[in-house]
Amino acid sequence: MCRALIYLGTPILLEDLLYKPDSSLVIQSYNPKLMTEVRQNLGGFGMVAWDDASHNSGMPYLYRTHLLPFYDQNLVNLSQKIKAKCLIAHIRGVDYHSKAAVSNENVHPFQYDNTNLAFAHNGDLAGFEKIRFDLATYMKPEFRIRIHGTTDTEWMYALFLSMLPSQEQHSEEEIHEAICKTLDVIRTVRKKHKVFYSSSLNFFISDGDIVFANRFTLDYGHYPPNEPDTLRGYTSLWYTFGEEYGFFENEYRMRGWKKRNSIIIASEPLTSDYTSWVEVPEYSFISASLKKGEVSIKSSNMDP
């Protein structure tokens, strides 16, 4: 099922998001609190991190591994060194059987060369095997040929890029529209193939200055017969913002209200106490941009 997070704001040591909090992203790989199914996320870790102080700062750090992050000493070391103003990080959940393809090619986030948008997904597109070649007919050739892995996510990323206007930078509105078009294409193709099962499509997208996330499920409430109750539920999405995120008064939390300098959007809160986080409602879209050090947050409702 996966867990993911996005951060935008005052540069922060990656370990303060990935390792240190009591329900950090790495801990969520073996002990998630809000997944609808009882499962761990053992299919790999990836991140895209933008650091304005680094060489060629428009190009993010990219780290992807199919190894387990809690055993990854290289990742620990990098997390203790890199301060990022923007981050997408993802741990991949896969089915427990030998046919599950665990590889670097299937780790999120995806970011193709010569594009500035990174993309991760939390969820599962039902009927993907049936519909994927039809999805490909909606993709621009320059993105279709770059698909290397076998995940539904990478195919949706290529589709999303194809829905964007052909230009280097994109506005929030253009990205919002591209996400809506992507979902419309998926909806149309599923209908053609008579695929009507619930499919969670929470996307996490960023270009280093703007971040986007949506909480969306196609055909929510329609499940294959005999699917256990534990697999049913709307994939969660939460956020918190404030002046800075860190370790204050014996806990990791966002602090300060007068200025909005940082935002975290995540599949689930990074601390066991999630009462200071806000849940993103189902069928909605949230974006945040950083202008002169201040985070501006926009939302919209989405049609089911």
Next chain:
Amino acid sequence: MQDISENLQKTKLFRYLNKEQTSLLHSLGQIREHAGEEAIVRQGKVGDGLHLILKGKANVALRVLGDDTISLAVLKEGNFFGEPNLLTALQTTATVSAYGHTTSFFLPRTCFDALSTNMPDIRYALSRALVEDVIKRHELIEDDISKLLAKQRVSHISLKKGIENHTKVDIKKLQPYSLLQKFSSNQLKEIVSNSRIAHTSEASVLMGHRQANASAFLILSGAVMANITTKTKSTHFAVYAPNTLVCPTSLVDGKNELFNYNTCGHAELLEIPYEYLKWVSQNDLPLWYKFFDLFAYYIFDLQKHLNGTFARFKNEIFF
């Protein structure tokens, strides 16, 4: 002991309980004394029951998002908090601290659970008072959200379609729905013979804003959205999945519905008509108490979603 029972009896929370019932609840609960500024409940900790202020005051403080702790309200004698924790173990969403020396009555969830087997009438009387008060809170927060909604770029969505058709209920197909295990097999047969299956093929209205005498709906497949609607704007604030009973508040307080509800697309629901539920509330109390438990759970859950929506509309710009 008698003084405290009398004090309890005077509170709005105990308004549907007689002297003996109040005395019994008193014996099941605990009287707690709190020194000034002592935390009665702490934000983030899992709650385990209901608290009622008997003497003194308590300060409700909240830390949400990056806020430093802000004082939300001062509770006085007769005010209660923690009611969702009577039904289920949830993280407490605010810190409540004594304001000077304060006395409270605490009813643990374990005792409330035990009442459903041994004294369901007492459980119902307490639930009824709680639910009525929580619905009043819904009215206040709905008003606040509507005012914030007016300032946002959100469109008004008006669905024309309602339920397309109804079919008979096949009781065997209701087996997977764990919510219905609350009822005995005879009770379930009774419910089924008075209900029907409602079908929608696209997003359709189930209960309209200001509708009177609305049915209850158990979602069998698909999903249902709860919305706040004004003349020119609307927004959803909760989405419910199969195995949820969507309940009309008009059954509890007799008023018209505060929110409107629609399916998210094609859906199948078990429609339990208002007239039947009204009959049950007057003629089949054991069955009514079970229904009311489900209503209470649903009403408390709505509150959580409303709080989240209020926080969002205060902090986000909609486009």
